[in-house]
Amino acid sequence: MRNNQNIPSTRELRENVSHRLSLAVTKVGSVTEISQMIGVNRTQFSRYLSGKSMPRPEVLYQLSVQLGLPLEWFFSSDATSTSETAVLQFGNAMAELVKGRNFQIMDDVVQDGLYLL
Numbered sequence: 137m138r139n140n141q142n143i144p145s146t147r148e149l150r151e152n153v154s155h156r157l158s159l160a161v162t163k164v165g166s167v168t169e170i171s172q173m174i175g176v177n178r179t180q181f182s183r184y185l186s187g188k189s190m191p192r193p194e195v196l197y198q199l200s201v202q203l204g205l206p207l208e209w210f211f212s213s214d215a216t217s218t219s220e221t222a223v224l225q226f227g228n229a230m231a232e233l234v235k236g237r238n239f240q241i242m243d244d245v246v247q248d249g250l251y252l253l
Contacts, residue, residue, distance in 0.1 A: 154187040156210045174198045
């Protein structure tokens with residue numbers, strides 16, 4: 137990060153976006169699936185992952201909508217890779233677990249701090 141303005145350099149920005157896209161692939165399952173989801177050629181998406189090119193703003197917007205992530209998440213470098221990957225994998229597992237099931241959780245049963253999204 138540039139010290140004087142707290143604005144990432146172009147290289148840092150590419151690295152952040154590339155890293156976040158890798159995490160998004162983990163969330164979806166594969167490069168092919170995520171490419172199809174947002175209508176981008178698999179080869180082009182691989183270029184985004186490697187940092188050889190940057191996704192257009194509309195591609196990042198489409199990903200944010202499809203994955204339910206804030207747009208700024210793609211540019212952030214806050215959390216560690218391991219914890220982010222674990223959270224995304226847990227979210228995928230929970231989504232698969234409750235997929236297609238109807239259930240109701242009573243407010244008095246759920247502990248404070250536990251939420252299902």
